[in-house]
Amino acid sequence: MSILVNKDTKVIVQGFTGKEGTFHAEQCLAYGTKIVGGVTPNKGGQEHLGLPVFNTVNDAVKNTGATVSMIFVPPAFVGDAVMEAADAGIELAVVITEGAPVRDMQMAKAYATKKGMKTIGPNCPGIITAEECKIGIMPGNIFKKGNIGLISKSGTLTYEGANQVCKEGFGISTAVGIGGDPIIGLSYKQLLPMFEADPETKAIVMIGEIGGDLEIQAAAFIKENITKPVVAFIAGQTAPKGKRMGHAGAIVSGSAGTAAEKMEALKAAGVTVVVSPAEIGKAVKEALSK
Amino acid sequence: MNIHEYQAKQIFAKYGVPTPRGIIANTADEAVANAKELGGTVWVVKAQIHAGGRGLGGGVKLARSLDEVKTLASEILGMTLVTHQTGPEGKLVQKVYIEEGADIKDELYLGVVLDRAKEMPIIMASTEGGMAIEDVAHDTPEKIIKVAVDPAIGFQGFHGRELVFGLGITNPDEQKKLISFASKLYKVYMDNDAEMIEINPLIKTGSGDFLALDGKMGFDDSALGRHPDIEAMRDLSEEDPDEREASEYGLSYVSLDGEIGCMVNGAGLAMGTMDTINYMGGTPANFLDVGGKANAETVAKGFEIILKNPNVKAIFVNIFGGIVRCDRIANGILEATKLVDVHVPVIVRLDGTNAIEAIEILRNANIPNIIPAVDLADGAAKAVKAAKGEK
Numbered sequence: 001m002s003i004l005v006n007k008d009t010k011v012i013v014q015g016f017t018g019k020e021g022t023f024h025a026e027q028c029l030a031y032g033t034k035i036v037g038g039v040t041p042n043k044g045g046q047e048h049l050g051l052p053v054f055n056t057v058n059d060a061v062k063n064t065g066a067t068v069s070m071i072f073v074p075p076a077f078v079g080d081a082v083m084e085a086a087d088a089g090i091e092l093a094v095v096i097t098e099g100a101p102v103r104d105m106q107m108a109k110a111y112a113t114k115k116g117m118k119t120i121g122p123n124c125p126g127i128i129t130a131e132e133c134k135i136g137i138m139p140g141n142i143f144k145k146g147n148i149g150l151i152s153k154s155g156t157l158t159y160e161g162a163n164q165v166c167k168e169g170f171g172i173s174t175a176v177g178i179g180g181d182p183i184i185g186l187s188y189k190q191l192l193p194m195f196e197a198d199p200e201t202k203a204i205v206m207i208g209e210i211g212g213d214l215e216i217q218a219a220a221f222i223k224e225n226i227t228k229p230v231v232a233f234i235a236g237q238t239a240p241k242g243k244r245m246g247h248a249g250a251i252v253s254g255s256a257g258t259a260a261e262k263m264e265a266l267k268a269a270g271v272t273v274v275v276s277p278a279e280i281g282k283a284v285k286e287a288l289s290k
Numbered sequence: 291m292n293i294h295e296y297q298a299k300q301i302f303a304k305y306g307v308p309t310p311r312g313i314i315a316n317t318a319d320e321a322v323a324n325a326k327e328l329g330g331t332v333w334v335v336k337a338q339i340h341a342g343g344r345g346l347g348g349g350v351k352l353a354r355s356l357d358e359v360k361t362l363a364s365e366i367l368g369m370t371l372v373t374h375q376t377g378p379e380g381k382l383v384q385k386v387y388i389e390e391g392a393d394i395k396d397e398l399y400l401g402v403v404l405d406r407a408k409e410m411p412i413i414m415a416s417t418e419g420g421m422a423i424e425d426v427a428h429d430t431p432e433k434i435i436k437v438a439v440d441p442a443i444g445f446q447g448f449h450g451r452e453l454v455f456g457l458g459i460t461n462p463d464e465q466k467k468l469i470s471f472a473s474k475l476y477k478v479y480m481d482n483d484a485e486m487i488e489i490n491p492l493i494k495t496g497s498g499d500f501l502a503l504d505g506k507m508g509f510d511d512s513a514l515g516r517h518p519d520i521e522a523m524r525d526l527s528e529e530d531p532d533e534r535e536a537s538e539y540g541l542s543y544v545s546l547d548g549e550i551g552c553m554v555n556g557a558g559l560a561m562g563t564m565d566t567i568n569y570m571g572g573t574p575a576n577f578l579d580v581g582g583k584a585n586a587e588t589v590a591k592g593f594e595i596i597l598k599n600p601n602v603k604a605i606f607v608n609i610f611g612g613i614v615r616c617d618r619i620a621n622g623i624l625e626a627t628k629l630v631d632v633h634v635p636v637i638v639r640l641d642g643t644n645a646i647e648a649i650e651i652l653r654n655a656n657i658p659n660i661i662p663a664v665d666l667a668d669g670a671a672k673a674v675k676a677a678k679g680e681k
């Protein structure tokens with residue numbers, strides 16, 4: 001078991017024949033991901049990496065039965081690509097591209113939600129169910145199979161966290177990089193209950209950052225709904241107070257989104273909060289030996 | 291990207307958002323000429339910097355004669371303005387905006403910003419505008435009216451009614467004017483991919499008109515590509531020169547006041563590295579994210595920028611390669627030692643993609659002040675020691 005994706009998940013790639021799309025699709029195939037084709041407009045009918053290319057997501061879904069799409073299109077086309085996937089009945093879109101305009105993601109996310117499609121990202125490393133299915137750009141070899149679920153805003157801290165968990169002799173069930181953009185798809189609050197329900201997952205590592213209030217929402221959710229042990233790290237305790245312009249940011253959130261604030265909220269919810277990412281592995285070990 | 295008040299007001303004017311008349315000046319003489327051209331008897335001399343709180347900091351002054359315009363403009367031009375939004379180092383004033391003095395009856399607040407929780411823009415308004423708006427929001431949040439606008443339907447009549455009734459505005463003529471003001475401002479926000487617009491104060495004049503007396507705008511950097519007119523408003527002198535140089539090489543750099551230079555891939559791990567240094571008793575000298583496309587050239591540049599800071603006593607290179615390949619970073623470190631005088635110990639932790647090759651490259655090069663580390667904790671501990679001059 002795992003969450004969202006496994007060895008049987010059929011995946012297509014939007015932006016399949018581009019440089020990034022090609023390189024990472026190859027890596028995912030080598031990992032064992034069941035990529036069944038891809039989409040590049042005007043290249044429909046061709047073959048790429050030994051797989052069929054389609055002009056539209058609709059064609060790709062009809063012909064391959066794919067349920068997940070990994071998106072590598074350039075930033076200006078991300079919104080369009082996400083909406084196309086949602087329209088074609090894709091169940092989960094994993095958006096790797098960095099630098100998508102916020103307004104486009106706002107529209108796309110609203111439409112995806114309406115169509116019942118889940119989204120991960122944008123600007124994220126993707127999702128991996130260890131030793132079964134990698135949909136993204138993470139180095140697959142550091143994710144050994146095991147019982148720890150991982151959720152992280154930061155790409156490189158996903159690797160750091162997973163690596164430490166594995167070095168302590170544990171492994172990963174599923175790891176999800178949710179991205180840190182202003183508008184993202186699945187967040188802690190939606191992923192935590194999936195890990196809670198997954199019999200394979202015994203503990204959850206949650207890695208956050210300064211800014212926004214997703215971690216605060218997660219803390220409230222954990223307190224009420226999560227029984228499995230949670231270990232958290234919030235990056236940015238030593239980040240300088242940013243120079244800013246205007247008052248609007250401070251007024252809208254009602255909170256400064258500092259690391260201290262988030263750490264307090266998580267502690268109060270019973271989460272083991274570590275002050276350095278170097279402590280994640282040890283904290284998981286302790287949490288599981290209790 | 292942020293722009294100046296006078297530029298924001300140019301955009302407002304294009305959309306019919308009413309503002310006082312004003313002209314930008316680079317010198318005191320220009321300021322006087324502008325005041326003459328505007329006419330009238332009262333002018334306001336306003337420092338143009340990318341920060342708020344100018345009024346409280348002494349950067350906004352009223353002049354009642356052309357002589358006074360000249361004196362105030364020469365005082366404000368060239369001053370380093372320190373406000374609660376500039377940071378302690380302040381900002382150098384290079385331009386002043388000369389604006390006709392307005393007849394202020396009431397000061398309101400109006401802003402548009404993305405509400406991340408609602409995932410849509412939100413219009414915020416208050417009758418308690420002016421220089422203490424953050425206190426108002428903190429102490430009496432009920433005095434801030436918030437109306438979220440779903441972009442799928444755009445600004446509708448009911449949004450306007452929620453605003454004016456929320457603010458307690460009962461005069462139908464004023465209601466109409468303010469609703470039209472807000473709907474135009476929403477359009478400015480959406481059309482231009484703004485990240486934030488703020489008018490504080492939005493004033494009601496003695497004759498019952500509404501005017502934007504201040505204007506602050508920030509934009510979504512990811513969308514600038516489709517707004518060349520806004521990109522042309524960029525004022526490079528407002529940006530930190532080291533940060534700018536770094537960004538030209540795809541590096542994201544922020545200088546801090548500690549002793550350990552940091553070079554890391556990914557913003558999250560970069561912050562996590564700074565936190566770990568701090569936790570182990572050291573102090574980070576900078577934040578530096580080499581990004582996903584790091585190569586030998588960018589790494590060398592990173593070293594150069596870090597070493598410009600005379601406080602740096604050691605450098606910690608912490609790379610967890612995903613898309614970044616560690617062998618490229620290792621070659622970059624070797625390149626850097628040829629191009630710049632790396633006179634401080636460099637602690638190197640390389641993990642992930644091609645780490646084994648990378649460690650081999652560094653070992654073969656045999657450079658004395660490069661100290662290998664096995665993981666984050668080991669690297670941070672060694673960097674803290676090295677910065678203290680211990681072995």
Ligand SMILES: Nc1ncnc2c1ncn2[C@@H]1O[C@H](COP(=O)(O)OP(=O)(O)OP(=O)(O)O)[C@@H](O)[C@H]1O
Nearest residue numbers: 334342343344345350389390391392421490491504
């Ligand atoms: N054209 C004008 N006529 C009369 N008074 C003005 C004018 N422009 C500004 N002022 C006064 O100066 C004060 C400060 O100016 P402004 O709001 O533009 O700058 P600020 O201090 O940077 O703003 P903030 O406090 O929102 O950061 C205003 O609140 C207003 O009272």
Ligand SMILES: [Mg+2]
Nearest residue numbers: 420490491504
């Ligand atoms: Mg103001």
